[in-house]
Amino acid sequence: MTSHALGTAGAAQERGVAVGAAAHLASIALRWLRGVFAVVRPVAWVLIAAAVVLWIFGQILGWWELTVAAVVVTTVLVLCLLFLIGRTAYEVSLDLNRTRVVVGERAVGALTLANSGSRAILPSRVLLPVGSGRGVFEVGRLAPGDTAEELFAIPTTRRAVVKVGPVSVVRGDPLGLFERVHRRDEPVDLFVHPRTVLFDGQSLGFLRDLEGLPATDLSRDDVSFHALREYQPGDDLRHVHWKSTARTGDLMVRQYEETRRSHFVIGLSTSPADYRGDDEFELAISAAGSLGLRALRDSQRVEVRVQERGLPAGTGKQFLDALSGLAHSRPRAGSIVELAGSVAATLALASVVVLVCGSTVDANDLRTACSRLPFGARVLAVVADSGATSPTLRRIGEADVVTIGALEQLAGALRKVLA
Missing domain, CATH: 2.60.40.10 (Immunoglobulins)
Structure with missing residues (x-):
């Protein structure tokens, strides 16, 4: 390597060192300025500016009154600065x-x-x-x-x-x-x-069978026996019914109904348009929390959906923590109808679905929402109405709809459903 090349490399290295040192000094100066601006309050900046103006005009105009005022303001600033001296290492x-x-x-x-x-x-x-x-x-x-x-x-x-x-x-x-x-x-x-109430009884009275609810789909292998049929290639020979085979002369196999495992789903509307006010929204959250806790105590698999997302509900603590921070959704997130569509799309195997909303949802929207839910699921709608003095029960399509005006009415409303 020539001496010229060595000199060029050395100059580049020196420039790099200089740039690095300048950047380091700039960062130190920036931190110092941030520290200064964090310490000095707006009133202090006004007094500092006033002291500078008084000093300048006192010297230019020769007015000793301005100079005395500058000395007083400067002395006050210095004395106040002394209060910052000391440790705060608690x-x-x-x-x-x-x-x-x-x-x-x-x-x-x-x-x-x-x-x-x-x-x-x-x-x-x-x-x-x-x-x-x-x-x-x-x-x-x-x-x-x-x-x-x-x-x-x-x-x-x-x-x-x-x-x-x-x-x-x-x-x-x-x-x-x-x-x-x-x-x-x-x-x-x-x-x-949120406030919650306790219920008596297993699974809110909806699901008592540990194996779940039978569905209309037929299966070659399940726990719910349905009927006998002729053997078809591919059938499991363990399901051959030998007595019927001997009697009819044809190979007969057992056919089963598929069962839907107990899957408890809560759809809680967070749309502000579905509620008359914050009191109804809080009542709806408390009702959803009470229903979810009851299902969790019954060892049900619980899923909770609000507009655009699901809430963690693996344990009661997780569920209540999620409800604590729940707020209204954005208007474009949709109403109870869109929420029901989301439940159907993501939780098609739900066995029980509870929709919770406010009193501004009319019967037509509620009917539409219930019709969108998974086929075969038991549907309950809970309407929070701050003006209701007692719980009421009505039927919309295939869904039971209860209206409550206070959280304490929820248990009585559910008893009406089971009556």
Whole structure:
């Protein structure tokens, strides 16, 4: 390699090193600027700008009054900056006594701050975000080895998934000009489950046969005997009925009905157009939750569908957690009719289907929705109507339709269906 080539390679390497160093310095400067903008509050920027203007015009115009004002403002800014000096290295522990509660139950937590260092930590404020709000705790000076505990209660008046945390330790001045925030710990999810009611009886009275419901399809091999027929090539010889064969002289085999295993499906409409208001929507969710929990306790296979997706329902905890965060679907996701079509397309072997909706769904739409469900499935529709004073039962097509105005009416409405 020639000396010219070596010189060119060395120059390129030096340029690369210089570019890398410049990029590193730029990233450091960018982090520093972010830190500055995070510390300085909007009021402080106004005072800084005022101090600069006062200094400039005080010097240009020679007015000592402006210079004195500049000195005062600058002194206030410097004194407030001194409040940021000090450690905020707390050990933070956020503990909720329960991470799953029912609407209306008391949710209590404890926030523990500990100073594990060798120097005292000056007073500071601790911010604890709770959902859309936040709690503010004033923490005094903590000597080495000391701890401070703050108890708090979380309102659970509505079904939701409430994110608690992360904890932020704030060091600032009394005037609120500068504020240094350090985040500690990880957020915790609090699941506020919908209210549910318990039922008596197996499988809501719909399915009592452990082997499932017989279907109209005939099969060569199942557990429900249907009839005898002549042997056809390919039939299993284990199903030959020898007594009938000896009597008729023709080879006869058993024929069976296929059975549909107990498969409990809940179709819960989340379309805002299907409900008169939020109260009806919450009632529908509580009814769906109650029905699903009963089926799970009866060891049924439970599937839950809402517009455009399914909800996890492998266990009661999974099911209620999913209901806690359920919200209205987008208008273009469709109504109860489209939901029924989705159930038929994805869960064709359902043995029991329960449709849950609000009072704005008329009888024609409900009839259309029920007609779209898998053939042979037992269909029940539960209508949440905030204006209903007592449960009612009616028949639409092949479906039983119950209307309830309160969750406590659900058990009585189901008894009417089974009567």
